[in-house]
Amino acid sequence: MSTQASTVKAGIAENQNRGSRAQIIVQFLVLGALVLLLMNYKGTGGLNKIRQTQANGSLKLPALQPASNSSGATSFRDAAAYLKIVWSALLFGVLISAAVRTSISRTPLQSIFGRGAVRDQITGAVAGMPLMLCSCCVAPIFPSIYQKTRRIGPALALALAAPSLNPVALTLSFMLFPWRVAGGRLAMALTLVLIGSASVAGLTRSVRVPINVEEPGHDTKWRALLLSYMNSLGYVALRTVPLVVVAIWASMWVMRRLPLNTLGVTASTHVFGIAIIALIAVLLTLPSLFEIPLALSIIAAGGPVGAAAAVLFAGPAINLPSLVVIGRHSNWKVSAALAGLVWGIAIAGGLLIR
Numbered sequence: 001m002s003t004q005a006s007t008v009k010a011g012i013a014e015n016q017n018r019g020s021r022a023q024i025i026v027q028f029l030v031l032g033a034l035v036l037l038l039m040n041y042k043g044t045g046g047l048n049k050i051r052q053t054q055a056n057g058s059l060k061l062p063a064l065q066p067a068s069n070s071s072g073a074t075s076f077r078d079a080a081a082y083l084k085i086v087w088s089a090l091l092f093g094v095l096i097s098a099a100v101r102t103s104i105s106r107t108p109l110q111s112i113f114g115r116g117a118v119r120d121q122i123t124g125a126v127a128g129m130p131l132m133l134c135s136c137c138v139a140p141i142f143p144s145i146y147q148k149t150r151r152i153g154p155a156l157a158l159a160l161a162a163p164s165l166n167p168v169a170l171t172l173s174f175m176l177f178p179w180r181v182a183g184g185r186l187a188m189a190l191t192l193v194l195i196g197s198a199s200v201a202g203l204t205r206s207v208r209v210p211i212n213v214e215e216p217g218h219d220t221k222w223r224a225l226l227l228s229y230m231n232s233l234g235y236v237a238l239r240t241v242p243l244v245v246v247a248i249w250a251s252m253w254v255m256r257r258l259p260l261n262t263l264g265v266t267a268s269t270h271v272f273g274i275a276i277i278a279l280i281a282v283l284l285t286l287p288s289l290f291e292i293p294l295a296l297s298i299i300a301a302g303g304p305v306g307a308a309a310a311v312l313f314a315g316p317a318i319n320l321p322s323l324v325v326i327g328r329h330s331n332w333k334v335s336a337a338l339a340g341l342v343w344g345i346a347i348a349g350g351l352l353i354r
Helices: 002-056 072-103 117-131 141-149 152-164 167-176 179-203 222-257 260-269 271-283 291-300 305-317 320-329 332-352
Strands: none
Touching (some): 002 072, 002 117, 072 141, 072 222, 117 152, 152 179, 152 320, 167 179, 167 291, 179 305, 271 332
């Protein structure tokens, strides 16, 4: 009788193992398919921009900000126009974040971090770079990585690498700017992603950071996995998208009162001008590649190339929506330290590039 019971238990355990292996494969396929679709979407558009730039010698992008107007209603229209440009990328960010949140504790992905500080930073950078998302669109992925791994350094590295080490943006920068400017952008981005994010994690280590994690059980039923995906999707959408949308509107409101066409004049004072330009770039909300025409306009207006380099780096690296999401899901001191670090790197790089 006991032998029969042991056989039944062994059969149940084997079926559970098979179900678990099948679910792991499906979770990898879902996450991999989302990442590949995003890379195809961003990569195809990026390659088209590179070809157009090679043919015409200039980068053409849709208009982001219409004629200046201080009304709040116009700021709402600006935010709506911005979301019209980035909504598909933001959707990818939410879907990938939900997939990561569901799968990272259920699959071998849980061991991707925790292999040493240096390797973790490099892993985060390598994982974020091919996503090519702007800062506000990659922001929803930060909470999922951080909450499930409890490692803020690599979570920041991934969130910073997607906009800062965007291969399309870097390629266009080397095509359109002097090598010292484009090289300065790359050097500042690598410093931020590989060293800066780890520094922020170290500086804020003593800060009490809330971790709200519901670890999945060992239920291998497919219905449980589907419900986990749905719960993760709802969590990410409700906890990050409203923050991003409100912060986009706030950034547009600020942009209305700091017209971008005056940046070249502001930068003409060099040291003070670069500091102001870098501060504005930290708070600006720009879609991918939009920092390039903004930097070109600074040079065209007679501003120093260092100010253009500061915008090229700080513009995509971080913005108000991503700072809000990071602060809400970690600690506001983390956001403040990150914003200060980006600003400091932008100023130092801008002053060194002449």
